[in-house]
Amino acid sequence: xxxxxxxxxxxxxxxxxxxxxxxxxxxxxxxxxxxxxxxxxxxxxxxxxxxxxxxxxxxxxxxxxxxxxxxxxxxxxxxxxxxxxxxxxxxxxxxxxxxxxxxxxxxxxxxxxxxxxxxxxxxxxxxxxxxxxxxxxxxxxxxxxxxxxxxxxxxxxxxxxxxxxxxxxxxxxxxxxxxxxxxxxxxxxxxxxxxxxxxxxxxxxxxxxxxxxxxxxxxxxxxxxxxxxxxxxxxxxxxxxxxxxxxxxxxxxxxxxxxxxxxxxxxxxxxxxxxxxxxxxxxx
Numbered sequence: 001x002x003x004x005x006x007x008x009x010x011x012x013x014x015x016x017x018x019x020x021x022x023x024x025x026x027x028x029x030x031x032x033x034x035x036x037x038x039x040x041x042x043x044x045x046x047x048x049x050x051x052x053x054x055x056x057x058x059x060x061x062x063x064x065x066x067x068x069x070x071x072x073x074x075x076x077x078x079x080x081x082x083x084x085x086x087x088x089x090x091x092x093x094x095x096x097x098x099x100x101x102x103x104x105x106x107x108x109x110x111x112x113x114x115x116x117x118x119x120x121x122x123x124x125x126x127x128x129x130x131x132x133x134x135x136x137x138x139x140x141x142x143x144x145x146x147x148x149x150x151x152x153x154x155x156x157x158x159x160x161x162x163x164x165x166x167x168x169x170x171x172x173x174x175x176x177x178x179x180x181x182x183x184x185x186x187x188x189x190x191x192x193x194x195x196x197x198x199x200x201x202x203x204x205x206x207x208x209x210x211x212x213x214x215x216x217x218x219x220x221x222x223x224x225x226x227x228x229x230x231x232x233x234x235x236x237x238x239x240x241x242x243x244x245x246x247x248x249x250x251x252x253x254x255x256x257x258x259x260x261x262x263x264x265x266x267x268x269x270x271x272x273x274x275x276x277x278x279x280x281x282x283x284x
Contacts, residue, residue, distance in 0.1 A: 017107045018167040023035070029219075030146040031199040033109055037094030043086050043260030047077065049187035049194075059179030062093040076180055085177075086184060090192045092268075098149045099133035110144055118239045119267070121230055122279045125266040132229050135271040148196045148268035150222070151243050154181055154248050156260040181262045189264050192240040193222050202268050228268060228279040229274045231273065233257075239265045 026043045034096075056062035056069040060214050080086050096110040102121050108114040125129035137145035158181045165174035190213060197206065197219060225239070233256040239245075240252060251259045258265065 005008050015230055018090050030094045030096075030110070031263060032115065033094055033096065033260050035091055035149075035247075038090040038092070039248065041090065041188075041191075042099065043077075043080060043088060046088055046184065046187050046191050048210065049190045050183055051212075052185070055179065055183040059183055060176065066125075073180070073252075076176060079255040083161075085157050086181075087157050088152070088186060089183075089186050090131075090150065090152040091243045091248050092148060092150035092192055092196060093243055094146050095149050095242060096144050098141075099136040099137055099138045099194060100234070102133050103131045104129050104136055104147065105139075105146070106238075107144070111212055116242065119230070120232070122228070123283055124279055125275065126280065128277075130277045132223060132267070132269070133206060135269045140196065146200075146270070148200070148270065149243055149265070149269060150189065150192045150196065150238050151245055151248070151250060151265045152185060152192055152263065153248055153258075153260055154262035156187045156249070159261050185262045185264055188265060189222070193266070193268060196268050197270075202270070216276075219272050220268065220270045221276055222268045223276075224264055224266050230277075233284065236265060239267075 016281070046145070048248075050073075052065040052069070055073070056065040060069060060072070062069045095116075096107040096112075098105050098107075102123055104119040105114045106118070106119065108116055119133075121132040123129055136147060137143045159176065162174055162177045162181060164175060165171075194213070197203070202219045207213050207217050225233055225235050236252055236256045236258065240250065245251070249260070250263050253259055
């Protein structure tokens with residue numbers, strides 16, 4: 001298509017930001033506004049959310065979660081009970097929002113027009129042309145929606161302990177602890193996400209078995225920054241600011257990486273059609 005004076009094509013620009021027709025409107029409610037800390041979490045409450053086959057295969061190099069992997073895990077859990085290595089903490093909250101084209105606008109509260117920040121998300125150029133913003137009510141609808149944000153950490157202790165093991169050349173112990181720290185942080189994120197779904201009133205849609213949880217067969221989805229649907233790591237500043245992350249001791253490096261290392265944040269989407277998707281480069 002020909003454009004004048006090198007100007008961008010207005011039709012193509014509109015297509016890049018117009019809402020996907022595949023996303024329907026969904027009702028929303030909020031349990032509370034703002035952020036809340038979960039400082040009294042116990043390790044034994046998070047362990048059931050460990051994806052054991054994933055831990056064994058991806059992090060420990062086993063072919064499956066067998067008796068050897070179970071023994072290794074039992075020993076680490078016992079060691080943690082004695083030394084208090086893992087220190088799970090979380091902060092999460094609900095925020096009034098609306099979408100506008102490819103942006104998600106976060107308001108100061110559910111009646112205020114003050115916009116605290118915007119998240120800008122990429123849109124698929126083909127297929128359903130999905131964009132994360134499409135899962136939320138738009139400014140054109142005249143209605144507000146709610147977005148949940150969460151931030152979890154396994155604490156600085158696990159990083160320090162793993163580092164000490166490595167420096168003392170206890171490489172196998174380091175390998176097991178380092179792998180567990182990653183899997184435990186994911187389990188903690190899964191635990192908080194489930195709490196959010198239940199608080200939003202979706203307990204009837206919760207899977208009865210943990211295997212189904214690991215397969216994400218629940219309502220909605222959570223998206224972590226850095227993946228193609230929300231690639232901007234700089235947005236960590238917005239999430240940490242909205243949640244007052246200092247309350248659980250989480251900060252950012254100059255490269256927008258979370259500190260402690262065993263930490264992860266997420267944007268939680270409650271829409272029933274929400275699912276992981278990828279943004280492919282527009283090669284046309």
